[in-house]
Amino acid sequence: MALMSAIPTTSPALVTLSDIQAAAVRIRDLVVRTPLLPCAWAEDGRPLWLKPESLQATGAFKLRGASNALAQLDAEQRARGVVAQSSGNHAQAVAYAAQRLGVRATIVMPDTTPAVKLEATRGFGAEVVIVPPAERDIRPHELVAEHGYGHIPPYDDARIIAGQGTAGLEIAEDLLASAGAGLGEAAGAPDAASDLVLVPVSGGGLISGVATAIKALSPDTRVIAVEPELAADAAESFRTGERVTWTPEQTYRTIADGLRTTSLGVLPFEHFRRYVDGVVTVSEDEIAEAVRVLGRKSRLVAEPSGAVTTAAYLFHAAELPAASRTVAVVSGGNVDPAKYREYYG
Structure with missing residues (x-):
């Protein structure tokens, strides 16, 4: 896996550490500050901690960005309402924060x-409009034009990126605070290696915010994106240096339904190419096995999208930089019960 060094950009719209810190204050009563959980089952010399965003009230990290965006609406826009598009986790987050x-x-x-994500979204009081996958990103703009709703996009928005970045802020703070004690004394860890943070990538809102915070507070920490082989548009974008788009027919093959976005967002791509050090792709079998490992060994229910980082740790060590400490973001746990039984075995 090639590693990417920082690439200058003239974009004035990049989210900053101060934006993320402001978001953390704004959303502190709406989200959980999730811990770093040590993995007793980690391999010797490769200590691993999990960032379980599945513990959020809506079961996924998306609550951070949605809460930050909604909290900044003015009174007039709040009165008109909002619209969002999502395969589930952003949907639930917007519905919950709006409620x-x-x-x-x-x-x-x-x-x-x-179905579990549809039911949960309705359960938070939102009106749900069902469309074919190809219309998911079109219909919200039509509803904005028809009703004057405020649009809360799932990832291509500075408010969303800043909100998601609060997870990275917490990771950096916990890693720095633990240096020399507890978490920082990982037995068998490489002495001279930097820390490593593994983050799922789809539209790019999460990794954009996390990488921005991590690189600002701990510049030597490596940030690696992880995605399914069957939805590897970000990996291709990394290789080519250009924002690549896959078709829905391609990305919808993966069991990781939260990672089926066809491309990185425009604004996330700018953060991605500046701050992300590499991309690893994982197979469908590896994702399913990671779901099982998280359930059996860490007692965490993870959806396939949330398990890709653990899959990278388990099966792609040779492609990852050596690390004194590795953090895997478990981005969500909203999995269909019937499917989970299949994955869990």
Whole structure:
């Protein structure tokens, strides 16, 4: 795996550490500050900690960005309501945050969305509009034009990136605070290696925010994106240096339904190429095995999208930089119960 050094950009819209720190204050009463959980089952010399965003009230990291975006709406926009598009986790996040803040929410969801995510979104009081996957990103703009809703996009938005970046802020703070004690005294860890953070990537909102925070607070820490082989548009974008788009027919082959976005967002791509050090892709079998490992050994329910980082740790050590400490972001746990039984075995 090639590693990418920082590439200068003239974009004025990049999210900054101060944006992320402001978001952390803004959303502190709406989200959980998730811990770093040590893995007793980690390989010798490769200590691993999990960042379980599955513990959020909506079961995924998306609550961070949605809460930050909704919290910044003015009174007029709150009165009109908001619309968002999502295969599930962003949908639930917007619905939940809107309910907490007293805002009407309409969510556009593809007809391939797992039933558990549809039910949860409706359960938070949102109106759900079901469309074919190809219309998921079109219908919200039509509803904005028809009703004047405020649009809360899933990833291509500075408010969303800053909110998701609060997870990276917490990781960096915990790693720095633990240096020389507890978490920092990992037996058998390489002495001279830097820390490593593994982050799932789809549209890029999470990795953009996490990488921005990590690189600002701990510049030597490596940030690696992880995605399915069957939805590897980010890996191709990394290789070519250009933002690549895959078709829905390609990306919807993966069991990781939260990582089926066809390309990185425009703004996330700018963060991605500046701050991300590399990309690893994992197979469908590896993802399923990681779901099993997280359930059996860490007692964490993870959806396939949230398990890709653990899959990278388990099966792609040779492609990862040597690390004194590795953190794998478990981005969500909203998995269909029937499917989970299949993965769990």
